[in-house]
Amino acid sequence: MTGVILFAHGSLLCGAGQSxxxxxxxxxxxxxxxxxxxxxxxxxxxxxxxxxxRCAEQGATHIIVTPYFLxxxxxxxxxxxxxxxxxxxxxxxxxxxxxxxxxxxERLADALITSANGARPSEAWGEALxxxxxxxxxxxxxxxxxxxxxxxxxxxxxxxx
Numbered sequence: 200m201t202g203v204i205l206f207a208h209g210s211l212l213c214g215a216g217q218s219x220x221x222x223x224x225x226x227x228x229x230x231x232x233x234x235x236x237x238x239x240x241x242x243x244x245x246x247x248x249x250x251x252x253r254c255a256e257q258g259a260t261h262i263i264v265t266p267y268f269l270x271x272x273x274x275x276x277x278x279x280x281x282x283x284x285x286x287x288x289x290x291x292x293x294x295x296x297x298x299x300x301x302x303x304x305e306r307l308a309d310a311l312i313t314s315a316n317g318a319r320p321s322e323a324w325g326e327a328l329x330x331x332x333x334x335x336x337x338x339x340x341x342x343x344x345x346x347x348x349x350x351x352x353x354x355x356x357x358x359x360x
Contacts, residue, residue, distance in 0.1 A: 202234035202259030204250045206282075207267040208274050209239030213341050214334030216243050219267055234259050240278055242340070251286040251293070261294045262286075268300040269307075275300045 203226065207219050219237050226235045234257045238250025245253065254262055264283060266275045283295050301307060332343065335350050343349045 200234065200258045201232045201261045201263060202236065202254035202257065203232045203263045203265055204236050204238045204247070204254065205265050205267050206238050206240070206247060206279060207243075209241045209243035209246075211242050211338075211340045211342060212328075212331050213336050213338065213343065214331035217334065222267075232263070233257075240274060240282060247282045248286055248289065251290055255290050255293060259293065261296070264295060264297045266298070266300050269302065271300045271302075 205219055205223050205226075207216065210216065216237065216239070223235050223237050226232070234254050236245070236250040236253050238245055238247035240247060251262060264279065266279060268275050279297065283297060286293070287295060328343070329348065332348055332350055335341070335343070337349075338344060341349070
């Protein structure tokens with residue numbers, strides 16, 4: 200059985216991974232693979248190895264690792280192979296395939312044009328930060344922790360930058 204792991208860097212900002220989770224849900228709904236999980240290199244949960252474990256628990260025998268990166272920079276070229284090697288040592292019965300970074304695709308270029316057409320004034324640029332509060336995990340590492348925007352920390356002292 201095949202599992203797909205969408206692999207991303209992760210973020211200290213709560214809610215930063217929501218779009219990747221939405222992509223995973225869409226792939227599940229489309230029936231792309233019987234198993235679709237998200238795994239992060241740093242900061243966010245679940246980490247890559249935990250995503251591999253979740254795939255194994257669901258009966259995966261082959262895992263397709265799909266980097267959620269535009270280019271094959273350090274995270275794809277160096278960190279991802281290390282993460283896959285660690286997974287192979289812990290789950291040696293699984294077969295792994297790593298696909299290339301997204302790179303250029305006309306559909307992605309079209310999405311960028313659509314995004315650019317929806318450009319908003321600088322006053323609206325902080326809205327994404329405000330939306331992240333809905334996913335607050337009360338982590339001291341989060342850039343919003345202990346600010347006026349953090350819903351979980353009573354000593355809210357700073358404004359959002």
